[in-house]
Amino acid sequence: MDPERIRHKLGGDFIVDDNLYLMGIDCHFAEKVAVRFRGKTVLETCTGGGFSTIALAREAKHVVTIDIDPYHHQAATGNIEAAGLTDKVTFIRGSALDETILPPGLGIDAAFLDPDWAVTGKDHVYRFKDSNTRPPADRLLERVLEITPNIVLILPPYIDRAELTGLPPHEFQKLYINDNLELYCLYFGDLMAVEGETEECLSDETNGPELKG
DSSP: OOOOHHHHHHOOOOOHHHHHHHHHHOOHHHHHHHHGGGOOOEEEEETTHHHHHHHHHHHHEEEEEESSSSSHHHHHHHHHTTTTOOGHHHHHHHHOOOOTTTTTTOOOOEEEEOOBBOSSSSOOOTTTTTOOSSSSSSHHHHHHTTOOOOOEEEEEESSSSGGGGGGOOOOEEEEEEEEEEEEEEEEGGGGGGSEEEEEEEETTTEEEEEEEO
16 A cells, blocks of 8 residues: 555555555544543543544543454554554453443543444445444444543444434534545534534645635
8 A cells, every 4th residue: 555645544654454544544534533531531432543542642641552463552652663652542342332441440530442344335225223334323423432431433424314313412513525525524522512513624735624604
């Protein structure tokens, strides 16, 4: 994979394969979201290659990150070590849906949830209810709400927003690169800037996020 392409999206010379590259959100979006976690002890699910973990660790007091995949764990460990942030991250191998997996006394203030879109493509039907992300986004959100009300949930931009009816009050943010809708980002609890819809746009020309509306 082209190193320049990796640097442009993920922000560094990271250990990455095609799947981890696809899973990683643009580093400028990750940095923008991470600011809301400043000074907090953060639970992150679905570590992937550790790219969002790095953005979070640069702002947070500490990050506890969970992933079930051993390759993801290995890649993320290497990437976070290369970023000089190992002391700010605790890794847990296992399922984020396992109620026994988080040890007591972690003092979690907030959570960052970015479930893997295991299947992609124009013919794939994305769902939130009975979610077919990995782990299922609806079950993951329900589980983590038992730990903290302060949550960011990343969703693909193809979810039917009607499926979000009944969720706790939240900020619904659309994330764009140029005119392409890339992600939905839902903020709950103290992480909300406002309740309702917001937008953030990343321009390829400026290579940085700009408030769109």
